[in-house]
Amino acid sequence: MGQARSDGAPLVGIIANPVSARDIRRVIANASSLQLADRVNIVLRLLAALSACGIDRVMMMPDREGLRVMLARHLTRHQGPDAGLPAVEYIDMPVTARVDDTLNAARHMADAGVAVIIVLGGDGTHRAVVRECGGVPIAGLSTGTNNAFPEMREPTITGLAAGLYAAGQVPASQALASNKRLDIVIRDADGGFRRDIALVDAVITHEHFIGARALWKADTLAAVYVAFADPQAIGLSTIAGLLEPLGRREPGGLAIELAAPGQGEFELRAPIAPGLLCPVSVAGWQYLEHARPHRVRQRAGIVALDGERELAFGPHDEVTVTLHEHAFRSIDVAACMRYAARERLMRSVSVASRASTY
Numbered sequence: 001m002g003q004a005r006s007d008g009a010p011l012v013g014i015i016a017n018p019v020s021a022r023d024i025r026r027v028i029a030n031a032s033s034l035q036l037a038d039r040v041n042i043v044l045r046l047l048a049a050l051s052a053c054g055i056d057r058v059m060m061m062p063d064r065e066g067l068r069v070m071l072a073r074h075l076t077r078h079q080g081p082d083a084g085l086p087a088v089e090y091i092d093m094p095v096t097a098r099v100d101d102t103l104n105a106a107r108h109m110a111d112a113g114v115a116v117i118i119v120l121g122g123d124g125t126h127r128a129v130v131r132e133c134g135g136v137p138i139a140g141l142s143t144g145t146n147n148a149f150p151e152m153r154e155p156t157i158t159g160l161a162a163g164l165y166a167a168g169q170v171p172a173s174q175a176l177a178s179n180k181r182l183d184i185v186i187r188d189a190d191g192g193f194r195r196d197i198a199l200v201d202a203v204i205t206h207e208h209f210i211g212a213r214a215l216w217k218a219d220t221l222a223a224v225y226v227a228f229a230d231p232q233a234i235g236l237s238t239i240a241g242l243l244e245p246l247g248r249r250e251p252g253g254l255a256i257e258l259a260a261p262g263q264g265e266f267e268l269r270a271p272i273a274p275g276l277l278c279p280v281s282v283a284g285w286q287y288l289e290h291a292r293p294h295r296v297r298q299r300a301g302i303v304a305l306d307g308e309r310e311l312a313f314g315p316h317d318e319v320t321v322t323l324h325e326h327a328f329r330s331i332d333v334a335a336c337m338r339y340a341a342r343e344r345l346m347r348s349v350s351v352a353s354r355a356s357t358y
Contacts, residue, residue: 010166012050012058012086013109013136015102015129016043017121017143018065034143039120040070042141042155046118047085049159053167055086059112061105062090064097099128106132115166116331118158123149123235123306127199130181130328137165137176139331148200148233149306153333161336164345174332174339179248180227181327184303185293189316198305201226201237202321207302208312215304218270218278222298224256225288225321235307239270239280253288253323257297293320 016039043060050058062068068090075085091108095101102121106129109117116137119129122144129138139162140150165175182198203215204223215236228248229240240246240254258264264281271277288294296319303311303319313319340346 009057010055010168011112011114012055012162012166013060013105013112013114013117014043014046014058015061015105015109015117015119015121015125016063016067017102017119017125018063018067019097036066036070039067039143040074042120042143043067043071044074044085045155046159046162047088049156050163050166051084051086053160053163053169055163055166058086058088059109059114060088060090061101062093062095063101064095099124102128103132110134110136116162118162119150121150122147123200124308126150127197127306130199131197133328135329137329137331139333148228148230148235148237151333157337158331158333160340161331161333164336164340165331169343169345170336170339175336176329177249177332177335178326179328179330180253181324182225182227182253183322183324184305184311185320185322186303186311186313187318187320194311196303196305196310198225199227200233200235200306201240203236203304203307204296204298204319205302205304205309206298207309208300209302215307215309218272218280219261221258221280222301223258223296225253225294225323226256227253227323229254234271234274236270236272236304238272239268239282240285242268242270243282243285251290251325254285255288255294255321256285257283259283288321288323290323290325293322295320 091105093104102125110133116139117129117133118139119126120141120143126140126149139158141155141158142150142152164170182202184202185193185195187193202225205220206222207220224236224239226237226240229237229246231241231245233241240256244254246254259281261281264283266282267279268282269277269279299315302309
């Protein structure tokens with residue numbers, strides 16, 4: 001069941017990345033960006049749904065892009081649709097306008113005992129939350145460039161599902177789904193190591209410098225490792241999805257080896273960013289088994305995690321990718337809402353019905 005604050009009332013966290021979907025992939029592909037006012041409206045719809053579930057306080061990540069200021073204008077209104085929304089408490093933390101804000105906020109929320117963290121962002125934002133939130137389940141909303149992990153769904157429904165779970169009205173056995181994760185470990189010649197995770201894909205490139213984090217040049221790719229592969233997704237995982245679709249609840253993952261143009265078994269045209277379809281030369285692929293490390297063949301390059309360059313490695317480093325099943329939990333929105341309908345959670349007795357009982 002949902003966790004509670006020290007005073008016994010449920011607490012929900014919201015991490016809204018104010019700058020998701022503004023990286024270079026949006027520029028080179030002529031894709032649109034989600035405006036700040038749109039993000040505020042999403043949060044307001046979440047708050048309305050949480051209020052309907054009895055959630056009266058929400059913890060949020062602060063920002064310096066203007067989201068907090070715009071949201072405050074609505075929350076001070078005492079009439080209309082913004083009246084009676086849950087109180088929003090902002091975490092007292094430094095704001096850097098980098099991914100460190102998301103990592104820091106996720107840690108604070110976990111320490112505060114939130115029942116669930118609702119995340120507004122793309123694959124990279126969700127990955128950062130999962131890295132630091134411990135066992136707290138997440139509920140994802142797509143507001144990024146690559147949105148393979150968070151589902152496209154109306155925020156009101158996601159808010160209802162998260163609120164019903166947080167309030168203890170939907171049991172964990174019905175509300176939560178387990179998810180796979182990729183663990184990446186880079187070991188150097190001296191025995192030291194670096195470790196990170198990916199929720200959707202870990203991509204090996206021939207590049208030697210991280211530079212701009214967003215990855216969009218297909219001719220630099222050496223290998224793609226995925227936890228799941230949806231042919232309807234946008235991003236580098238769609239390379240795997242168009243080869244061998246693999247559901248996020250199915251066991252195993254995929255490892256795809258790529259080749260120089262014209263030197264693979266065949267060319268595959270994949271939508272690696274909104275509006276950007278690129279040919280990639282496929283050399284072969286194989287399944288990844290749970291908890292079985294797979295050694296990367298490339299001797300030097302960059303590891304991109306969920307679409308963003310993160311880790312550089314050299315010829316004396318050993319890089320392994322390991323798939324882990326049941327690695328973290330998320331809100332199964334569809335299951336929550338089916339349970340709510342079946343158990344009549346959204347019903348209340350009318351005044352006329354109460355009067356007739358006397």
